[in-house]
Amino acid sequence: MATVNQNYLKLKAGYLFPEIGRRVRAYKQAHPEARIIRMGIGDVTQPLVPAVIEGMHRAVDQMSRQETFRGYDDSGIGYEFLRKVIAEHDYKPRGVDIDPDEIIISDGAKSDTANIQELFGPENVVAVADPVYPVYVDTSVMAGRTGPADEKGRYVGLVYMPATEANGFVPEPPECHVDLIYLCFPNNPTGAVATRGQLARWVEYAKAEEAVILFDAAYEAFIADHSIPHSIYEIPGAREVAIEFRSFSKTAGFTGVRCAFTVVPRALKIGDVELRSLWIRRQTTKFNGVSYITQVGAAAVYTPEGQAQIRRTIKIYMDNAARIRQKLGQLGYTVYGGIHAPYIWLKTPTGMGSWEFFDLLLERIQVVGTPGVGFGPMGEGFLRLTAFARPEDVDEALDRFARL
Amino acid sequence: MATVNQNYLKLKAGYLFPEIGRRVRAYKQAHPEARIIRMGIGDVTQPLVPAVIEGMHRAVDQMSRQETFRGYDDSGIGYEFLRKVIAEHDYKPRGVDIDPDEIIISDGAKSDTANIQELFGPENVVAVADPVYPVYVDTSVMAGRTGPADEKGRYVGLVYMPATEANGFVPEPPECHVDLIYLCFPNNPTGAVATRGQLARWVEYAKAEEAVILFDAAYEAFIADHSIPHSIYEIPGAREVAIEFRSFSKTAGFTGVRCAFTVVPRALKIGDVELRSLWIRRQTTKFNGVSYITQVGAAAVYTPEGQAQIRRTIKIYMDNAARIRQKLGQLGYTVYGGIHAPYIWLKTPTGMGSWEFFDLLLERIQVVGTPGVGFGPMGEGFLRLTAFARPEDVDEALDRFARL
Structure with missing residues (x-):
């Protein structure tokens, strides 16, 4: 008889966001009049910028005429017109020489950071930060690189690297040997960034251990300080040890478009x-590739108008982040992140647990965050707030915090 | 040190379509003036229909305004507006009751027929037809369900079911036990369809062996005879043993759009x-889901105008197929398929090998087909022609065949 992939059965049932959804729905049912402000899931709220919209309309029209219709993308790795502007605009200005043929277009950094695991043998040991974006962990489990979870939700066989206040949420390379290392900077969920020196130590470690770094740079567009690396390839030698993932989701509002x-x-x-x-x-x-229409839209991000327009959108989110940091700081909270990243990592007051604080905010001020412990045991005692809400909702949420 | 997935290294280097591309490029280089007619890769040539184009423009506009902008699709399985019309239009009229929540939207039947393997344990034995769509085989190899390939390109551990002239290219269930069975009807590459009785024997086999049928129905829209099942679920009991894959690629010209x-x-x-x-x-x-814009376009396929329009496009392709069958038949060729499928399975004359015939057509009449042996050893002595070319190109190709 057919059998199921037993690794899937090791996954913990209660994935973070469904559980948040369940609690929010329950509250909403009991209080149908409540206006809930969501600062939990990292989804954008600003519309696509005009340059992207124009590009997509143009591409849709091309698809309507036989002479300009496009079927399969024969390259299999994405249209050259897009790969070229990425190399030119995202890498060259930072002094990084990436060949457009080294860029492979896809439908999401989530898909890619998950599917990349297939390239490696089952015996590879994976290291992740704690707290961490759950996809790196779940896909390691699905690939059979772990044992079952312990009572804290940590899987046997994974190497967890604590990201704490003490190390500024940037772990040092581990003492032990590992083969695959997921790094995410600017970081989801903590909002931390890594300096050139910190990344250099990781590259050095990977060289010494013959390990591969899986570098998730999905939030690089939010970096505000020129000295912070946007790409792992800004570190000499990284080309021999690192794969880098990037996304249009947060940079250009493509969460519902996928590129x-x-x-x-x-x-x-x-x-x-x-x-x-x-x-x-x-x-x-x-x-089988990304929609031609989507790729034309993504390429429009790199036109002068597109760049100016997405900069304005990013500024809306980062202004949100600045106000959240400032106001919550004034109110006596300890806050991290939110300077080079759209995430604020908020320490819960008086040692409350993450879910306890989540429930308190939901009950008392109807603001939804993401419990830090959902990203790993070391996230206990924190709450992630995203800066992606609408500015008026952010202000309303901050007024409610003040009343709390 | 990190290690690679050894299963990937078992894959034969020369994938079919790159090799065709190489030979066509070489010919083109030697004969730059030649007008080559491509009837090889199964890509569509007719543009998207007006209903889809209108839907997509509307969706693009929605994405340009904050009030109607859509980010992540929270359902994770596709918008309900699309899943509902699929259940209503693709299944209900055939007497099949599918709940919209049993339909999961994706970016391609290729992705899904490949990725579905992850749900199953490594010990499952996979059966495929020979000849077969290469993705089923390659992904079985990548998943580690096979040994290396033999000199004919057959992988140890896979069960190959010959699809031959003798069985009308519809294999019977094997004598031995298997766990996962890829079936594709209407078939790529042979163009064969399975009757209700033939599919019922497969369902019976799957029940008896506790096997799972992976039913690829990507070409169901091309079925011309009402008595031929469009869905495996038209067979009683199939719901307990089968997963079905469908696509907008060939039905509505979405090869470059992905749904x-x-x-x-x-x-x-x-x-x-x-x-x-x-x-x-x-x-x-x-x-992480399919572009909202794409899903709106896909839903437009099910409007009355959309249905009428895609029927006209499909008729263009099936008229091509009919002319290819008729003309090549008149010229003395033995042809299969092309009645309920956009593929014609052409027997090579006088026992020529597939590649030999491919080269002859390229050299003498500059028509490109797909060598049948590229789909498996039992495809030797056949060539696949697709009906997706433009009608004027099909006529020109047939004139050239007549001169051969």
């Missing part, structure tokens, strides 16, 4: 196997 | 595990 890309440098090899070839083999076999 | 769906009935369980829950867990963890 991202992954950089796999030709120099990244295990033995004589180029990981780039393996990734292209994976993507051309198990994926 | 498909997979039906996993709640009744389909292994032990007490619902495969539907596992698939939703897979998709919500490793995928």
Whole structure:
């Protein structure tokens, strides 16, 4: 008889966001008049910018005429017009020379950070930060790289690297050997960024241990300080040890449109196997490219108008973040993040638990955050607030915090 | 040190379509003046229909305004407006009662027929037809369900079911036990369809062996005879043993837009595990939904205008198929398929090999087909022609065949 993938059964049932949804619905049912302000899920609220809209309309029209209709993208890795502007605009100005053929377009950084695991053997040991974006953990479990979860929700076989107030939420490389390392900077959920020196130590570790860094840079557009690296490839030697993931989701409001890309440098090899070839083999076999319309929209992000327009949108979110930091700080809360990232990592007052504080905010001021413990045991005692809400909702939420 | 997934290294390097591309480019280089007619890759050529174009423009405009902007699709399985019309239009008229919550929207039947393998344990034995759509085989190899390939390109551990002239290209269930069975009707590459009786024997086999049928119905819209099942669920009992894959790629010209769906009935369980829950867990963890704009476009396919318009497009392709069948038949060729499917399975004359015939057509009349042997050893001696070319190109190709 057919059998199921037993690794799937190790996954904890209560995934974070469904549980939040359940509690919010229950509250809403008991208080139908309540106006709940959601600062939990990291979804954007500003519309697509005009340059993207114009590009998409143009592409839709092209799809309506036989002469300009586009079917399968034969390259299998995304249209060159998009890969070229990415290399030109996202990497060259930072002094990083990426060949457009090292850029593989996809439908999301979530998909890519998950599916990349397929390139590696089952014996690879995975390291993740704690707290961490749950996808890195769940996909490690699904791939069979872990045992079951312990009572705290930590899976046997994963190496957890505490990201704490003490280390500024940027873990040092572990003492032990690991093979695959997920790093995310600017960080979800803590909002922390890594300096050049910190990233250099990771590259050094990966070289020494012959490990591969899976670098999630989905939030790089939010970095406010020129000295902070936007790309792992700003670190010398990183091309030989790192894969980088980027996304249009937060940069350009594409959460509902789906476009991202992954950089796999030709120099990244295990033995004589180029990981780039393996990734292209994976993507051309198990994926079939991103909508032409979406890719035209993504390319429009890189026009001068597109750049000016997305900068304005990002400024709306980062102004939100600044007001959240400032107001909550004035109210006596300890807050982290929110300077180079759209996430604020809020310490719960008087040692409350994450869920306890979540429930309190929901009950008393109808503001929804994300319990830090949902991102890992070291997130206990924190709450993640996102800066993606509408400015008027952020202000309303802050007024409510003041009344609390 | 990090290690690669050794299963990837078992894959044969020369994937079919790149090799075709290489030969066509070489010919083109030697004969730059040649006008090559491509009837190889199964890509559509007719533009998106007006109803879809209008829907997409409307959705793009919605994404431009904050009040109507859509971010993440919270359901994780696709918008209900699309899942509902699918259940209503694709299943109900055939007497099949599918709950919209059993339909999970995705970006392609290729992605889904590949990724579905993750739900199953490594010990499952996979059966495929020979010849077969290469993705089923390659993804079985990547999942570690096979040994290496033999000299004919058959992988140890896979069960190959010959689809031959003798069985009308519809294999009977095997004598041995298998766990997962890929079936594709209307078939790519042979164009064969399965009758109700033939499918019923498969359902019976799956019940007896506690196997799961992975039913690829991507070409169901091309079925011309009402008595031929469009869905495996038209067979009593199939809900307990089968997953069905469908696509807008060929039905509505979405090869460059990317939208498909997979039906996993709640009744389909292994032990007490619902495969539907596992698939939703897979998709919500490793995928993040399809563009809202695309889903609005897909839903427009089901409006009365959309239906009339896609019927006209499908008729263009099936008229192509009919002319190819008729003309090549008159010229003395043996042809299969092309009645309920956009593929013509052409027997090579005088026992020529597939590649030999491919080269002959390229050299002598500059028509590109797909060598049947590229779909498996039993495809040797056949060539697949697609009916997706423009009508004027099909006529020109047939004139050239006549001169051959």
